[in-house]
Amino acid sequence: MNIIRYKRVTSTNDKAKVLGEKGANEWTIVVAEVQTRGRGRAGKRWESREGGLWFSIILRPKISADKVSILQFLASNGLRRAVKVKTGVHALTKWPNDLVFKTGKLAGILVESKIVNEIVSFVIVGIGLNVNQDQRELPSRATSLCKITGRNYELNELMEVVIEEMKLDYDGAELAKITDEWWTNCVHNYEQVVTHTPSGYVKGLCVGMNTDGSILIKSKHRMVRVSEGSLKLVK
Numbered sequence: 001m002n003i004i005r006y007k008r009v010t011s012t013n014d015k016a017k018v019l020g021e022k023g024a025n026e027w028t029i030v031v032a033e034v035q036t037r038g039r040g041r042a043g044k045r046w047e048s049r050e051g052g053l054w055f056s057i058i059l060r061p062k063i064s065a066d067k068v069s070i071l072q073f074l075a076s077n078g079l080r081r082a083v084k085v086k087t088g089v090h091a092l093t094k095w096p097n098d099l100v101f102k103t104g105k106l107a108g109i110l111v112e113s114k115i116v117n118e119i120v121s122f123v124i125v126g127i128g129l130n131v132n133q134d135q136r137e138l139p140s141r142a143t144s145l146c147k148i149t150g151r152n153y154e155l156n157e158l159m160e161v162v163i164e165e166m167k168l169d170y171d172g173a174e175l176a177k178i179t180d181e182w183w184t185n186c187v188h189n190y191e192q193v194v195t196h197t198p199s200g201y202v203k204g205l206c207v208g209m210n211t212d213g214s215i216l217i218k219s220k221h222r223m224v225r226v227s228e229g230s231l232k233l234v235k
């Protein structure tokens with residue numbers, strides 16, 4: 001495993017992409033203390049000041065292009081287990097790519113890939129985990145491990161455990177096992193939700209997850225499969 005460390009970058013995903021293009025090996029990791037242009041899903045900004053764990057992993061999975069999204073669930077599972085092992089915090093997954101503790105967002109995952117003629121060339125799994133930031137240093141709906149436990153954590157140790165946990169599932173990854181574990185530890189498992197999808201809002205009971213990573217919402221009159229968008233719990 002090759003870990004490349006920076007004090008300050010625009011985004012570790014950007015650095016990892018350049019390395020991916022140059023042929024870097026699988027499990028090359030780019031980690032930075034600060035990101036000046038950290039990115040989240042849907043073009044959102046990801047607040048990445050000092051104290052958080054910001055890193056990206058280059059993978060070259062031998063899977064078909066339509067299965068790439070499974071890597072975000074594999075990463076969420078590994079991240080959730082690593083957080084539990086290292087800190088005792090029992091965080092939960094939230095569709096599509098978050099780790100939450102109670103109502104606060106603890107981590108986010110951004111998966112980006114290069115696919116040429118339907119063949120996966122490489123995938124970048126970018127992970128942002130709020131660790132040692134205090135409330136003033138966090139966006140309003142976010143939380144951190146320090147805020148939850150009152151303790152500070154060594155970022156490198158945490159990162160190593162996340163990688164170890166991800167590796168456990170990576171070789172011979174079984175889609176059903178990954179999505180089952182994700183769903184079992186999901187904050188909206190049989191909860192009322194509203195999802196914002198490209199074709200509008202869907203409101204209802206979240207009753208399951210498919211092996212392609214889409215979720216099932218039982219709305220008033222029908223069952224809807226949602227594969228893209230964002231989700232909120234209805235209180």
Ligand code: BTN
Nearest residue numbers: 011038039040041108109126128
């Ligand atoms: C999200 O919740 O929308 C995903 C956030 C992903 C943030 C991480 S931090 C490391 C990597 N570099 C980035 O610019 N983004 C990801």
